[in-house]
Amino acid sequence: xxxxxxxxxxxxxxxxxxxxAEQPSDELVQTIVRxxxxxxxxxxxxxxxxxRRQADNPFHAPLLFTLCIDFHRLELVMAQRNWxxxxxxxxxxxxxxxxxxxxxxxxxxxxESFGLASCFLGDAPYQADKIAADYQLPPRVFPLxxxxxxYPAEEFPPRPRFPLAFTLFEDRYPQLDTEVVQAAMQxxxxxxxxxxxxxxxxxxxxxxxxxxxTYTYDNYSWTEHISRKAGQWEASADELLEQFAERGLNIxxxxxxxx
Numbered sequence: 001x002x003x004x005x006x007x008x009x010x011x012x013x014x015x016x017x018x019x020x021a022e023q024p025s026d027e028l029v030q031t032i033v034r035x036x037x038x039x040x041x042x043x044x045x046x047x048x049x050x051x052r053r054q055a056d057n058p059f060h061a062p063l064l065f066t067l068c069i070d071f072h073r074l075e076l077v078m079a080q081r082n083w084x085x086x087x088x089x090x091x092x093x094x095x096x097x098x099x100x101x102x103x104x105x106x107x108x109x110x111x112e113s114f115g116l117a118s119c120f121l122g123d124a125p126y127q128a129d130k131i132a133a134d135y136q137l138p139p140r141v142f143p144l145x146x147x148x149x150x151y152p153a154e155e156f157p158p159r160p161r162f163p164l165a166f167t168l169f170e171d172r173y174p175q176l177d178t179e180v181v182q183a184a185m186q187x188x189x190x191x192x193x194x195x196x197x198x199x200x201x202x203x204x205x206x207x208x209x210x211x212x213x214t215y216t217y218d219n220y221s222w223t224e225h226i227s228r229k230a231g232q233w234e235a236s237a238d239e240l241l242e243q244f245a246e247r248g249l250n251i252x253x254x255x256x257x258x259x
Contacts, residue, residue, distance in 0.1 A: 193221050
């Protein structure tokens with residue numbers, strides 16, 4: 001691979017959960033958010049909430065950003081142009097998720113370049129009602145993701161990723177045979193076990209099915225961890241759809257996947 005300072009910052013990024021008490025300056029915060037704004041966007045459907053309440057923030061991080069999909073702001077602009085929105089909420093939600101995700105990533109890279117660290121918190125959509133109450137959000141603003149951020153108080157290597165051969169497919173999607181899949185799984189699992197990640201986090205997910213437990217921290221790793229999440233949790237979208245509805249978003253419901 002070729003390298004430059006930007007690539008080096010990106011490849012060293014990892015999720016940090018321990019921070020010093022030092023508060024980043026206002027100028028630095030504004031720089032990070034402004035860099036986030038320069039991400040590509042479809043509708044610029046993203047607004048950013050900030051909490052400096054370190055005692056209340058996850059991991060006692062000095063900064064907690066909440067990136068929201070913001071239909072309210074778009075509709076205010078449209079009203080000034082004497083337009084009424086007809087685009088359905090699901091379409092706008094997809095564009096807004098792109099806008100907010102790209103902005104969040106820009107903010108993370110900008111922060112890393114100044115020596116800060118961060119951790120993505122993906123459960124914000126399931127806490128939308130609480131976040132809305134905390135920040136007095138108007139209807140049509142939906143929290144998508146949160147970023148805990150500050151100066152790191154821990155150091156460790158970046159987490160493994162799938163090999164490029166299992167990620168980059170040129171011209172066509174290949175037939176992923178058992179050998180290829182198992183090689184990619186081995187790469188991820190050995191990398192996580194070498195770092196003792198799940199042992200340090202005490203993060204072996206209990207089985208909620210009639211399967212017998214055959215794993216210990218000696219052989220439990222990322223592929224089993226992610227399989228237990230997707231194989232046991234959130235079979236129904238009802239809770240998430242309720243959060244959308246409470247925030248004034250009209251997203252059609254659907255049934256859980258069949259067995």
